Amino acid sequence: MVCNQLIHVRVRSQRRKLFSGEKFKSCGICVVIQLEVNQDSVRALSHTPASLHINQTQHCKLLPGLVSSQAQLCRTNLELMQTIIQAAREVKKTCQKTFADMRWNCSSIDIPIDAPKYRPDLDRGTRETAFVYALSAAAISHTIARACTSGDLRLCSCGPIPGEIPEPGYRWGGCGDNLHYGLVMGSKFSDAPMKMKRSGSHANKLMHLHNSEVGRQALRDALVMKCKCHGVSGSCSIRTCWRGLQDLRDIAMDLKTKYLSATKVVHRPMGTRKQLVPKDIDIRPVRENELVYLQSSADFCLKNEKLGSAGTQDRQCNKTSVGSDSCDLMCCGRGYNPYTEKLVERCHCKYHWCCYVTCKKCERMVERYVCK
Numbered sequence: 001m002v003c004n005q006l007i008h009v010r011v012r013s014q015r016r017k018l019f020s021g022e023k024f025k026s027c028g029i030c031v032v033i034q035l036e037v038n039q040d041s042v043r044a045l046s047h048t049p050a051s052l053h054i055n056q057t058q059h060c061k062l063l064p065g066l067v068s069s070q071a072q073l074c075r076t077n078l079e080l081m082q083t084i085i086q087a088a089r090e091v092k093k094t095c096q097k098t099f100a101d102m103r104w105n106c107s108s109i110d111i112p113i114d115a116p117k118y119r120p121d122l123d124r125g126t127r128e129t130a131f132v133y134a135l136s137a138a139a140i141s142h143t144i145a146r147a148c149t150s151g152d153l154r155l156c157s158c159g160p161i162p163g164e165i166p167e168p169g170y171r172w173g174g175c176g177d178n179l180h181y182g183l184v185m186g187s188k189f190s191d192a193p194m195k196m197k198r199s200g201s202h203a204n205k206l207m208h209l210h211n212s213e214v215g216r217q218a219l220r221d222a223l224v225m226k227c228k229c230h231g232v233s234g235s236c237s238i239r240t241c242w243r244g245l246q247d248l249r250d251i252a253m254d255l256k257t258k259y260l261s262a263t264k265v266v267h268r269p270m271g272t273r274k275q276l277v278p279k280d281i282d283i284r285p286v287r288e289n290e291l292v293y294l295q296s297s298a299d300f301c302l303k304n305e306k307l308g309s310a311g312t313q314d315r316q317c318n319k320t321s322v323g324s325d326s327c328d329l330m331c332c333g334r335g336y337n338p339y340t341e342k343l344v345e346r347c348h349c350k351y352h353w354c355c356y357v358t359c360k361k362c363e364r365m366v367e368r369y370v371c372k
């Protein structure tokens with residue numbers, strides 16, 4: 001029988017095991033069920049209910065969007081999985097905070113992975129996808145590294161004591177974040193979907209792997225010396241120091257800078273294999289510290305479900321700002337509507353001896369603006 005028509009059917013994560021790679025031939029129509037593995041496990045996990053507590057291997061089956069090696073990691077290390085779920089929620093919060101002043105405000109991370117018909121921007125290889133993968137990889141390793149320190153994970157503990165001899169007046173002590181363990185276990189989980197043979201396009205996998213590594217590099221750069229003072233009445237004559245990670249918020253700001261200067265790449269043969277190379281003419285390999293993307297983004301001005309753009313109508317803008325949250329930029333020149341908001345604040349506070357403060361409540365009207 002000759003196939004005269006080829007139909008691709010995409011099957012989303014849940015049913016994938018049943019159909020992967022099966023081929024049906026019937027009535028001259030060839031149906032290839034194409035595997036669509038969800039590469040964005042973090043987004044799927046961020047939707048799990050806060051009450052979910054992973055303490056039995058059966059619970060691993062309840063988790064959405066895991067590929068087989070991730071599910072295996074879950075079964076062999078339940079505590080680690082609980083930490084990763086916590087990280088996924090952190091990613092969502094941090095992404096939305098970091099992009100609150102931008103047209104794209106990371107709202108697409110809220111869209112469930114299996115939402116019907118809706119193909120959000122994060123499934124395309126855009127600049128926004130690049131940021132989310134980098135942040136996810138950084139956050140997972142960050143949360144694991146910190147969980148080692150706080151004693152939440154039994155298989156790891158404090159990071160190693162640094163090798164160098166501290167300056168006079170300083171000494172190593174305390175419990176450093178276990179960056180090494182965080183990076184090893186974090187990449188095992190984060191990169192698993194991209195290491196699968198049949199998952200998405202090769203170009204997308206390379207893009208996600210690269211950006212995840214950029215995220216982890218930003219995390220390595222965020223390992224700083226932290227110290228605590230000791231000595232008579234806080235004289236700080238001696239300091240105990242350890243290596244600790246900066247907050248995820250700071251790492252996200254670093255990655256936002258990289259997002260703004262991300263490089264568009266194409267998937268092209270380089271030597272014997274296809275690689276991602278910058279699209280512009282200057283021939284150079286992709287740099288280790290730059291985020292890369294394959295597809296241009298929408299301008300996110302107008303609502304466009306196909307492109308995953310929520311539009312900026314009704315978003316609040318700032319009339320005095322000159323940045324991305326200014327009414328000009330946020331509203332894409334469409335103009336804005338003012339409205340007044342009543343603010344209730346504490347005021348006329350009085351200190352009473354000893355020791356309390358009483359305040360009155362004052363109301364104040366402020367002018368706010370939303371995009372037309």
Ligand SMILES: *[C@@H]1O[C@H](CO)[C@@H](O)[C@H](O)[C@H]1NC(C)=O
Nearest residue numbers: 050051052053054055056059
């Ligand atoms: C597992 O977690 C649930 C909370 O979701 C708790 O009620 C239960 O006692 C825990 N089981 C064990 C064995 O720790």
Ligand SMILES: *[C@@H]1O[C@H](CO)[C@@H](O)[C@H](O)[C@H]1NC(C)=O
Nearest residue numbers: 096105107310311312313315
């Ligand atoms: C992001 O923008 C959309 C579209 O204007 C809005 O509906 C949503 O509430 C915003 N999300 C956050 C987290 O600010």
Ligand SMILES: *[C@@H]1O[C@H](CO)[C@@H](O)[C@H](O)[C@H]1NC(C)=O
Nearest residue numbers: 317318319320321322323368
């Ligand atoms: C608006 O932007 C100005 C200048 O950047 C800033 O000082 C002010 O706090 C912002 N107002 C609001 C409501 O965010």
